[in-house]
Amino acid sequence: MEEYQKLSLIDPQRVANLPTPDKLFLFLSCTGSIEYPGTERAVRIVGEKLGIEFIESVDQTCCTGYMLTCNAVNPQLALASTSRNLSIPQEMGLDVGVFCNGCYGYLRELAHLLHSNPAFKEVGDKANQALGREKFHGHTKIYHVQELWFRQLEKLTSLVKRPLTGLKIAAHYGCHYLANKDVAIDDAQYPTFHEEIYKALGATPVVYKERRACCGYSVGRGFTHREETVLPHITNKMLSAATAGVQLMTTTCPGCNTALDREQKTITARGNAVSIPVIDLSQLIAFALGAPVEQLGFKANTTPVLPVLERFIK
Amino acid sequence: MKREQASDWSIEFENAIATSGLADDIRRCISCGKCTGVCPVAAISPSYNPRQIIREVLLGNYERIVQSEEIWRCFWCANCAATCPSEIKYPLLMLYIRYFSMSHGAGKKHVDPFIRFVTKARQEAVTFQPGKPARLDEIRELRSSLGLAPLRIVSDKGIKEYQKLFEITGTDEWLKNYQETPEVPIDLSYLEGKILVPDDSNSGSEREV
Numbered sequence: 352m353e354e355y356q357k358l359s360l361i362d363p364q365r366v367a368n369l370p371t372p373d374k375l376f377l378f379l380s381c382t383g384s385i386e387y388p389g390t391e392r393a394v395r396i397v398g399e400k401l402g403i404e405f406i407e408s409v410d411q412t413c414c415t416g417y418m419l420t421c422n423a424v425n426p427q428l429a430l431a432s433t434s435r436n437l438s439i440p441q442e443m444g445l446d447v448g449v450f451c452n453g454c455y456g457y458l459r460e461l462a463h464l465l466h467s468n469p470a471f472k473e474v475g476d477k478a479n480q481a482l483g484r485e486k487f488h489g490h491t492k493i494y495h496v497q498e499l500w501f502r503q504l505e506k507l508t509s510l511v512k513r514p515l516t517g518l519k520i521a522a523h524y525g526c527h528y529l530a531n532k533d534v535a536i537d538d539a540q541y542p543t544f545h546e547e548i549y550k551a552l553g554a555t556p557v558v559y560k561e562r563r564a565c566c567g568y569s570v571g572r573g574f575t576h577r578e579e580t581v582l583p584h585i586t587n588k589m590l591s592a593a594t595a596g597v598q599l600m601t602t603t604c605p606g607c608n609t610a611l612d613r614e615q616k617t618i619t620a621r622g623n624a625v626s627i628p629v630i631d632l633s634q635l636i637a638f639a640l641g642a643p644v645e646q647l648g649f650k651a652n653t654t655p656v657l658p659v660l661e662r663f664i665k
Numbered sequence: 666m667k668r669e670q671a672s673d674w675s676i677e678f679e680n681a682i683a684t685s686g687l688a689d690d691i692r693r694c695i696s697c698g699k700c701t702g703v704c705p706v707a708a709i710s711p712s713y714n715p716r717q718i719i720r721e722v723l724l725g726n727y728e729r730i731v732q733s734e735e736i737w738r739c740f741w742c743a744n745c746a747a748t749c750p751s752e753i754k755y756p757l758l759m760l761y762i763r764y765f766s767m768s769h770g771a772g773k774k775h776v777d778p779f780i781r782f783v784t785k786a787r788q789e790a791v792t793f794q795p796g797k798p799a800r801l802d803e804i805r806e807l808r809s810s811l812g813l814a815p816l817r818i819v820s821d822k823g824i825k826e827y828q829k830l831f832e833i834t835g836t837d838e839w840l841k842n843y844q845e846t847p848e849v850p851i852d853l854s855y856l857e858g859k860i861l862v863p864d865d866s867n868s869g870s871e872r873e874v
């Protein structure tokens with residue numbers, strides 16, 4: 352399946368413009384911390400190998416994007432908490448690294464709204480003022496770690512300790528990264544940079560029909576419309592991956608990972624047996640770079656991961 | 666039961682969206698239908714049609730939208746926005762349409778399930794922290810084995826500041842209003858997107874328009 356390469360729409364200029372920082376603020380994800388803590392660990396491991404030190408803050412709260420997009424709070428709360436959360440790295444003089452597509456998309460969109468609409472900016476500024484914090488000026492840059500990994504792909508390649516030869520891996524990009532058309536390093540409809548990463552790790556990328564289909568879980572539809580739309584949608588997606596012979600799938604969002612990993616149990620129980628382990632891209636990279644497998648937290652997964660990775664562990 | 670009438674349409678709907686600051690100028694929509702073509706929800710549930718929803722908003726058919734079941738189906742995947750030739754950020758429009766619908770007392774059943782997350786997030790400044798002790802123990806054990814803090818805990822300072830945000834942004838007030846507003850009964854009823862009106866010749870049943 353090398354066909355996909357011919358269509359590569361990766362933007363080399365945008366990739367080149369990405370930094371190779373030695374220090375970043377790590378924005379913690381609620382879903383990540385609870386559902387798949389191994390992802391956070393893996394992000395730190397890969398960061399360490401690339402010489403990136405991640406600094407976190409116990410003052411950082413939930414990004415509030417999920418509650419906003421479920422219409423369960425008013426927009427002002429999400430604007431104010433974005434302004435407040437981003438004032439923390441601003442005070443430290445650091446840019447932000449995010450490992451959840453949700454946090455990434457919400458932070459960027461809300462930061463954009465804050466700076467394109469004076470009324471919204473006032474909401475944010477007033478909030479920070481009331482809390483005795485400095486105004487958020489909007490110069491802090493927000494990166495998803497997946498793009499920082501891609502930026503240093505050559506270095507990553509040179510650090511591979513467990514080449515994943517013969518492993519058939521497929522991507523789930525997740526919508527809330529690709530939707531950022533103005534900065535995303537790849538095309539929203541036909542992205543290929545995750546496949547490039549798999550190849551660098553020695554694996555075989557697999558393209559499946561529903562590759563670009565979303566996980567169905569954002570804005571809470573997994574709670575309100577699970578039977579009606581979400582399950583039929585995820586079933587289509589995972590069956591199309593199974594048909595293509597996918598052995599492992601990666602995500603870049605703990606929310607997507609929850610949907611695609613955990614729902615396989617129900618899909619199987621309803622007569623469509625499917626068992627494709629779903630892990631975070633950072634976990635995959637950390638594994639290929641030789642991280643001890645116990646450090647990657649695969650115990651948290653519903654669909655067992657070790658059966659496909661075992662043969663690479665010496 | 667009420668039947669939809671063009672005389673009820675109102676430009677106020679479009680104006681309200683324009684002044685929300687959330688959605689772009691949807692008059693740029695050229696009705697090309699690309700959004701609907703790439704929409705995963707439309708693929709499963711054809712009565713959900715983003716192009717049609719934009720048309721209804723532009724026509725001012727707000728009662729139809731306010732009471733619609735379809736508006737709650739959007740996955741917010743932004744496939745539509747990625748493909749839209751007029752650069753319309755449809756998900757933001759949908760976010761606002763849902764608020765608009767709620768302000769008319771509709772859609773509560775699609776929002777109610779999330780209020781408990783908000784209540785908990787207000788206490789902990791983290792969303793989704795489970796309440797069940799057994800599940801919490803599981804998470805503690807796994808996180809500790811990875812060298813992470815046993816639970817993701819926001820500092821007291823962080824929590825206090827977060828709660829203050831609920832106060833000063835009017836969110837506490839907003840939640841109170843939300844909880845006190847009863848769900849308004851829908852007077853247009855739907856069968857997969859088709860509007861039903863009472864059938865006079867056969868009282869008690871309904872027929873499609």
Ligand code: SF4
Binds near residue numbers: 693
């Ligand atoms: S893709 Fe854009 S311009 Fe075309 S119908 Fe949809 S919203 Fe309108």
Ligand code: SF4
Binds near residue numbers: 700706740741743
């Ligand atoms: S964001 Fe909503 S309308 Fe747009 S493609 Fe996704 S599900 Fe369809």
